[in-house]
Amino acid sequence: MGKEKLSQALDNVLANGEKIFVPYIMAGDGGLDILNERIQFFEDAGATALELGIPFSDPVADGPTIQEAGIRSLRAGTTLKGVLDELKKNKNGRKIPIVLMTYMNPIFVYGTKEFAEDCEQAGVDGIIIPDLPIEEEELVTGELSSHHIALIRLAALTSSKERIREIAKRTEGFLYAVTVTGITGARNSYREGIGTYLQEIKSISVAPVLAGFGVSTPEQVSELSQYCDGVVVGSKIIELLQNNEYEAIRKLIDAAKRYEKATL
Numbered sequence: 001m002g003k004e005k006l007s008q009a010l011d012n013v014l015a016n017g018e019k020i021f022v023p024y025i026m027a028g029d030g031g032l033d034i035l036n037e038r039i040q041f042f043e044d045a046g047a048t049a050l051e052l053g054i055p056f057s058d059p060v061a062d063g064p065t066i067q068e069a070g071i072r073s074l075r076a077g078t079t080l081k082g083v084l085d086e087l088k089k090n091k092n093g094r095k096i097p098i099v100l101m102t103y104m105n106p107i108f109v110y111g112t113k114e115f116a117e118d119c120e121q122a123g124v125d126g127i128i129i130p131d132l133p134i135e136e137e138e139l140v141t142g143e144l145s146s147h148h149i150a151l152i153r154l155a156a157l158t159s160s161k162e163r164i165r166e167i168a169k170r171t172e173g174f175l176y177a178v179t180v181t182g183i184t185g186a187r188n189s190y191r192e193g194i195g196t197y198l199q200e201i202k203s204i205s206v207a208p209v210l211a212g213f214g215v216s217t218p219e220q221v222s223e224l225s226q227y228c229d230g231v232v233v234g235s236k237i238i239e240l241l242q243n244n245e246y247e248a249i250r251k252l253i254d255a256a257k258r259y260e261k262a263t264l
Contacts, residue, residue, distance in 0.1 A: 002148030006049060006097040006125040006173045010208050013048050013230070020174070020210055020230025021221070021256035023237045023249070024051040024101065026069035027086075028078025030241075035083070036090040038241070043096040045250050046257070051128065051232060052087075054080050054102035065235035080106050080115075084122040091123035099126040099152065099173070107140065116143035126150035126173045134170060154178055155201055168205035175205045177228060180213045198227035218255035230256055 013020050023042055027035060042050050053066065055073035062070065080102065087098065100119065107115050107129070119127070127149055132140070137151065144151050150173035155164045157178065168175055179194055202209045211224040212232030221231050233252055240248050 001123065002120065002125050003150035003172050004148065006099070006150050007207075009048055009097050010174060010229070014208065019221075019225040019256040020048045020208060021046070021253045022049045022051050022099070022210060022212075022230070022232045023047050023253070024053060024066075024232060024234030025237060025241065026053040026055060026066060026073050027083040028055060028073035028076055029069040029238070030072075031076055032078060032082055032086045035086050036094075039090070039094055039096065039098070041246070043094060045246075046253050047096060048230065048256075049097040049099055049125070051099045051101050051234070052083070053234075054083060054100060054106060056103050056106060058105070059103065063235060065238050069238050080110055081118070084118045084124070087122035087124065091121075094123070097125040098123060099128060099150075100124050101128040101130070103131050104129055104139070112140055112143050116140075116147040116149060119144075119149055120147040124149060126152050128152045128154070128176060130154060134167060137170075152176055157197060161200070161204075164201055165204050168201065168207070171205070171207050174208040174210050174229070175201065176232065177201050177209050177211050178213050179211045179215070179224065194224075195227040198224065202228050218251050221252055221255040222258075225256060 010020055025038060039050055053070065055070035055078050057074070059067055059070055127144060129140070134153065141151060152173045153167045153171035154176040155167050155178065159167070177198055198209065198211055208229035210230050210232050211228050215221060215224060215231045215233045216236035224231055236252070237249060
């Protein structure tokens with residue numbers, strides 16, 4: 001379980017000659033009572049893992065679509081403990097790895113030790129904390145490690161090669177390569193040289209490299225997957241869920257399995 005389960009799932013996809021696809025959804029958007037049902041949908045649709053956002057009042061990395069989903073979730077009464085309790089109910093019934101995306105403040109309020117313990121009990125396999133720099137990550141690394149939970153690091157377009165090298169050395173599960181300068185949200189295009197940026201990170205990182213932020217079409221999934229090991233898709237997934245466009249979600253996931261060579 002934990003980081004081993006996540007790493008095995010990623011490795012299995014790559015060993016099959018496919019690319020990794022990790023959708024992002026906001027926990028509690030639409031109610032916590034449908035959370036496990038949605039997780040099962042993504043497992044059945046062939047997602048490699050699922051990134052599960054925890055609603056927060058000051059989500060500095062999130063664009064409008066995810067912010068709005070977080071507001072809906074908070075208004076529905078969603079809490080971090082409530083999410084973990086819901087995940088625990090179906091811990092033994094799901095195969096897909098679960099990665100939580102949260103900020104440091106909710107973890108501090110929860111208590112780092114209690115948070116790590118409850119994550120393990122709920123079957124959480126990895127954590128992404130976008131506002132935690134590597135210089136401060138000792139605040140959580142000990143507890144997460146003792147409970148076998150991967151701490152997934154992020155690399156930014158503005159990061160130096162030296163810093164990316166350090167991030168790549170430390171990351172667990174996968175390395176999250178942010179493909180835009182700014183917040184999350186669907187984009188029509190990427191900056192010139194994005195392929196080179198992803199290839200450079202991949203040449204440094206032992207862990208799989210996933211591109212995220214702004215990925216919204218099957219074509220973008222296919223294009224970006226040429227230069228790394230797969231993608232994370234968030235805002236577009238939330239939009240499609242809102243409109244009950246499940247077939248469009250399946251097409252995004254399938255694009256990672258049938259990626260074709262492209263040039264950015």
